[in-house]
Amino acid sequence: MIKQFLMNLLLSFIWVALTGSMYYTNFVFGFLLGFFVLWIMNRNDIDQRYFYRVPKILSFVVYFLYLIIKANLQVAYDVMTPKYFMKPGVVRYPLNAKTEFEINLLSTMISLTPGTLILDISEDKTTMYIHVMYLEDAETFVKQTKTGLERRLLEILR
Known part of the structure; x- marks a missing residue:
């Protein structure tokens, strides 16, 4: 490769x-x-791994840029309006990532997205605690992150 x-x-x-x-x-x-x-x-x-991974990497980069732009616009709108729309909360996020590298990369990608911050990772490395600035529903956030960011990242790494 x-x-x-x-x-x-x-x-x-x-x-x-x-x-x-x-x-x-x-x-x-x-x-x-x-x-x-x-x-x-x-x-x-x-x-043929190279020819499958390159399009997935490009797709991941575009998706991650979309997430960053969307979160930046949401935070900028909240800062510029007189009323605050944030609903902060802490989410318990079960991990599909197993290795230290996968967990570290996933936590970095989540933290780079504005409005989210990694608080802690459990000792057995099965759970991540995330502070979310705009939390409507914890289950929806977990589902969107699992099917979006984590799935795409693990497809590239594995």
Whole structure:
């Protein structure tokens, strides 16, 4: 998988050098073009993990940016209006993530989203306690986080 990623980077650098245009959009286009070329060349290989993970990573980045923008707009609206709409609460969140790396990455992603903060992780690493600034329903928050952020993150890592 590392070999395909490095080859993809090399192809995108070659594309940038051949076109003579040093813009990030040209690099991204070269990366996508290299990804397509590598996919065509390696269709019959046994190891296809790279070609499944790259689209999932891009999808995760777009989804995470959507979450951050949505939460920032919600907090900004609450700050700018005279009435506060926040309903703070602490949620007990059962974890599907098992390894320390998965738990750490998930807790970092949740904490980066405005309006949420990780308070604690249980000793047996099965539960995370999250402070949520705009908590309508704890079960809805847990369900949305499990089916959204945690599921997508674990698909990339596993």
